[in-house]
Amino acid sequence: MPDAATDALKTLETEGLAELRACADEAALRAWNTKYFGDKGLMKAAFGKIGGVPKDQRAAYGQEANRVKLALESAHQIKLAEEKEKKLQASLTANPLDVTLPGRFRPRGRLHPATQILRQISGIFADMGFQVYRTREVETDAMNFEALNMPAHHPARDMWDTFFTTTPGVLLRTHTSPGQIHVMRETHPKPIRVILPGMCYRNEAISTRSEIQFHQVEGLAIGAGITMADLKGTITAFARRMFGPERQVRIRSSYFPFTEPSIEVDIDWPKEDPNRDRLTKGTGWLEIMGAGMVHPHVLRAGGYDPAEVTGFAFGMGPQRMLMLRHAVDDIRLFWQNDLRFLRQF
Ligand code: DAH
Numbered sequence: 001m002p003d004a005a006t007d008a009l010k011t012l013e014t015e016g017l018a019e020l021r022a023c024a025d026e027a028a029l030r031a032w033n034t035k036y037f038g039d040k041g042l043m044k045a046a047f048g049k050i051g052g053v054p055k056d057q058r059a060a061y062g063q064e065a066n067r068v069k070l071a072l073e074s075a076h077q078i079k080l081a082e083e084k085e086k087k088l089q090a091s092l093t094a095n096p097l098d099v100t101l102p103g104r105f106r107p108r109g110r111l112h113p114a115t116q117i118l119r120q121i122s123g124i125f126a127d128m129g130f131q132v133y134r135t136r137e138v139e140t141d142a143m144n145f146e147a148l149n150m151p152a153h154h155p156a157r158d159m160w161d162t163f164f165t166t167t168p169g170v171l172l173r174t175h176t177s178p179g180q181i182h183v184m185r186e187t188h189p190k191p192i193r194v195i196l197p198g199m200c201y202r203n204e205a206i207s208t209r210s211e212i213q214f215h216q217v218e219g220l221a222i223g224a225g226i227t228m229a230d231l232k233g234t235i236t237a238f239a240r241r242m243f244g245p246e247r248q249v250r251i252r253s254s255y256f257p258f259t260e261p262s263i264e265v266d267i268d269w270p271k272e273d274p275n276r277d278r279l280t281k282g283t284g285w286l287e288i289m290g291a292g293m294v295h296p297h298v299l300r301a302g303g304y305d306p307a308e309v310t311g312f313a314f315g316m317g318p319q320r321m322l323m324l325r326h327a328v329d330d331i332r333l334f335w336q337n338d339l340r341f342l343r344q345f
Contacts, residue, residue, distance in 0.1 A: 184302025191223035222311035259292025
């Protein structure tokens with residue numbers, strides 16, 4: 001060495017690099033690659049010549065050929081990367097992209113406030129061992145009234161303005177209380193600890209304060225030796241988780257046909273709330289639910305023996321609680337599906 005064959009390799013290298021430098025775009029680079037490294041390319045031809053090289057120079061020739069091959073390959077790769085980068089820069093300046101622009105807003109669904117509060121209430125009672133029991137919205141007179149200690153023509157029926165269906169004796173439930181009978185009949189004689197959330201219907205004039213449909217959450221506990229103290233403890237625990245750990249609970253005597261004695265439960269409204277006076281009509285106390293000890297007639301209607309078990313029940317309106325908590329002054333907003341309202345929760 002040097003000899004004619006290795007000189008040819010050197011020339012191949014010099015020319016290859018020069019031609020590579022002259023390539024102006026990716027297409028030219030591709031053509032170059034075919035010319036040098038294609039099946040019929042110059043590099044392959046150079047390797048093919050090895051047979052014609054005198055024996056004692058073959059190894060050197062082979063080494064040199066490999067060196068040239070690597071040199072050309074790596075130069076090609078570098079040039080190709082440069083071309084790609086040039087192309088990217090060109091497209092970035094041609095279509096400038098403002099990376100400081102805020103991203104596109106993707107609307108995300110959320111839970112309706114009624115669902116939110118139902119879940120919250122269920123969560124609080126679940127922690128106290130209450131299970132959720134769902135029952136029907138279309139009820140019979142027998143369940144909605146009679147089994148709850150209101151025979152036909154009982155004056156207390158007037159407390160619930162009822163939607164009747166065209167089928168005699170079938171109506172839309174006016175409260176979740178008939179669910180009590182369903183759970184009892186299904187569970188007796190075992191003890192019960194459930195809440196019964198669900199939609200109720202009343203044939204009332206719609207106003208800011210009353211809707212024809214609304215949720216209730218009923219509660220029922222049946223077992224040996226259950227007393228009013230259990231009711232009070234349960235309600236107090238609930239009120240403090242729902243409305244704040246400082247809340248005081250006040251119990252007033254009341255009347256419901258399905259409980260004896262019956263009570264209404266008030267909580268002291270937080271002094272910090274600017275709406276306190278308006279909400280509580282100046283008293284500082286606000287009613288949150290009706291409740292009582294399950295009437296013996298009702299226990300019997302559910303299949304239990306009042307000589308063996310007692311129980312308590314309560315019923316509350318989650319929409320009313322939402323209104324109190326968020327100072328909502330129109331109950332109709334809950335079912336109007338106005339997103340401006342719903343998005344606030
Ligand atoms: N059902 C009653 C209503 O709709 C609420 C109620 C009061 C439920 C007392 C009860 C209860 O379980 O014990 O007004």
